[in-house]
Amino acid sequence: MTEGPNDLELRRRQFKAQMSTVHSRKQQAVCVRRACKRYGTKSNPYVILDGLNMTVPKGCIYGLLGASGCGKTTLLHCIVGRKRLNSGEIWVLGGRPGSRGSGVPGPRVGYMPQEVALYGEFTIRETLKYFGWISNMTTEQVESKVDFFIKFLMLPDADRQVKNLSGGQQRRVSLAATLLHEPELLILDEPTVGVDPLLRNNIWSHLVEITKHGRTTVIITTHYIDETRQAHLIGLMRGGYFLAEESPERLISQFGAESLEDVFLKLSVIQNMGKRRRSSILQSVTDTIQVPALSVGAVNEAAVLDDEVGEISGEFGDNVSMSSRTGRVSIAPEPNAAVPPELPPEDEPETSFKDYLKIVKKNHMRALIWKNFLWMWRNIPIMMFIIGLPVGQIILFCWSIGHDPLGIKLSVVNNEIDYPNEFCHENLGCNSTRLSCIYLDYVTQNYSLDVKYYQTEAEARNTVEKGNSWAMMVVPHNFSDSLRSRLDNGRDVPQWDLVTSTIGIYADKSNENIATFLTRDLLFGFESFFSKFLTSCDIDSKIASLPIRWEKPLYGYENPDFTDFAAPGVILTIIFFMAVALTSGAMLMERNEGILERSLVNGINGTEILFSQVITQFVVMLGQTIMVLLFAFVIFQLTQEGSWVLVFILTLLAGICGMCFGFVVSCVCDNERSATYLALGSFLPIVMLCGIIWPIEAMNDYLRFVSYVLPLTQATDSLRCILARGWSISNPVVYNGFISLLVWNAVFLAISILILKFKKG
Secondary structure: OOOOHHHHHHHHHHHHHHHHOOOOHHHEEEEEEEEEEEEOOOOOOOEEEEEEEEEEEOOOEEEEEEOOOOOHHHHHHHHOOOOOOOEEEEEEOOEOOOOOOOOOOOOOEEEEOOOOOOOOOOEHHHHHHHHHHHOOOOHHHHHHHHHHHHHHOOOOOOOOEHHHOOHHHHHHHHHHHHHOOOOOEEEEEOOOOOOOHHHHHHHHHHHHHHOOOOOOEEEEEOOOHHHHHHOOEEEEEEOOEEEEEEOHHHHHHHHOOOOHHHHHHHHHHHHOOOOOOOOHHHHHHHHHOOOOOOOOOOEEEEEEEOHHHOEEOHHHOOOEEOOOOOOEEEEOOOOOOOOOOOOOOOOOOOOOHHHHHOOOOHHHHHHHHHHHHHHHHHOHHHHHHHHHHHHHHHHHHHHHOOOOOOOEEEEEEEOOOOOOOOOOOOOOOOOOOOHHHHHHHHHHHHHOEEEEEOOOHHHHHHHHHOOOOOEEEEEOOOHHHHHHHHHHHHHHOOHHHHHHOOOEEEEOOOOHHHHHHHHHHHHHHHHHHHHHHHHHOOOOHHHHOOOOOOOOOOOOOOOOOHHHHHHHHHHHHHHHHHHHHHHHHHHHHHHHOOHHHHHHHOOOOHHHHHHHHHHHHHHHHHHHHHHHHHHHHHHOOOOOOOOHHHHHHHHHHHHHHHHHHHHHHHHHOOOHHHHHHHHHHHHHHHHHHOOOOOOHHHOOHHHHHHHHOOOOHHHHHHHHHHHHHOOOOOOHHHHHHHHHHHHHHHHHHHHHHHHHHHOOO
């Protein structure tokens, strides 16, 4: 239902009469006095709001108009408490934004941003339910208004997902979410963009209706300047300054214009008349416009614009450059006084000790947790990938890391045989004449060396130099006889027998791991082969062994496995960084789509956002942890000698620590790219310095000190002691890992909360 021209004129007269009786500042919805804000943007280094004196009475529709980039949205962010003024004061609904009990940010304000700022996976009904719950509405109250908004805003079925709507329909859903809880102050940033004229008229009629009885105040910005003729007051902004603040009829009458666009153009020209030289375009515009004489005080000569902001641009005309060293003035009528009176002190509500302990609200946590789980349910393929990715990583680790290499190529020149006419094969016995052949057969069968024979040393060396073999072995002509001479003569063995009983190895040690395994196989293989040879000759095999005896290990196995050594650190690292990626990704997605900012304006605080993410991400991390431990210790049978409870809890704590670090990343970074750089930049130091792949004892002294305070260092040692040694929580090494993770969790959470609290754009 719309008002006729006579009804609208009557409303304006009543409003002016009401304004004449307003004396107390507390009866005004919004007051901005001498506002100054500097805020960087991509297009402009700074948006400067200077000398703004703005008053929005209760029950008023206030149209905030100006070209793109003049500071309208920045001013609105200051009003709702999401940006700070460098100087000046803002009074909103009887208090300063952000003060205790002001309700701003909070349910007393309804804010519709320029962007859609909605979850595309949610339906219209679910979207309204989320914002209704935030505003402490019941489900029944939300449902009772769904049909109204569907009809009023001409929306499709309420169970249609937002991502399947057109751009105009999405903006209408955004408007419905703002109007849903009937706030005292409505702040609408260009709500009618992309809306057809009939619906635009319905929206304005609704705004006029809800402000009739003074319970609702509306501040609206729009591209369509003439539609604000239905507003009670309009403020014209340009370059961060107010050109005028008056009712539409009075401005049109005062300037003798036909429309508000003409008024704005005339005010823009007047603002730039203080320059000495004009461009030809500006001169022609000025000559065709009759500038009215302004009353004394209409021109605020103290407010001087910088050169780069003095242009007619944006929605109201083509860019007209007016660069000059001479400043331009701001036209802002000050009918009351040159210096506005001070705002009254706000009434601080009485608070008890319990109020300080209430860091979260039940309805907010309910809405946030429901929203997070609903998003997961609507993105099942993504969630399956997130849960399955750590499982794939642990499978790859168990299959690829810590196993003995197979097929290490060894080039052999055996001078005991006439190669290629003879083949190196003989059974082991005390009278064997070719012990070198028996030794090579033994290491080939038991250590999986790939032995290939060559006739000359030059041929064998060439294979190593070309990278086709890892080592060259040269066996002397009378190796077997000389070896027996060593055994028979003892200390009296001739010098030449010592030389000819020695096998020469020329290895490629460019790959240290391969070289180490090759050395191990040849040495251990010879020791085992020679012991068997002595046994065949009825000689005690201990003669061939080193005078050191390795008894049964107190912990671990006789043949240590690098997989068991690296597994604790790898498991913790996988869970830690998966939590970092998941949490920072979810938070940045909400921020970049505007959902986080909108939720904060609606009264949700940073602590509630963090705790809701902790709860929902914990469920995901729980599934990841169970799957990783199941594959590592049940399917791949990695060493596990300790308590399953301790292993599970420590792994979960590492995941929570990664989640909290993800909060810090998302709070510090503004986009996914910088978050990725920060996460990757922290990955390598943690892997290298936390004792995951190399012992801490081998590090530089200074790095060792740094390593001890990193999040996963103590935890890796703790988990390694639980798995390999079976130690309990009473051991200092074990409980230090738990304490370290708990401390880092608290540190990361505190940093995140502080950044969310004080970082307001």
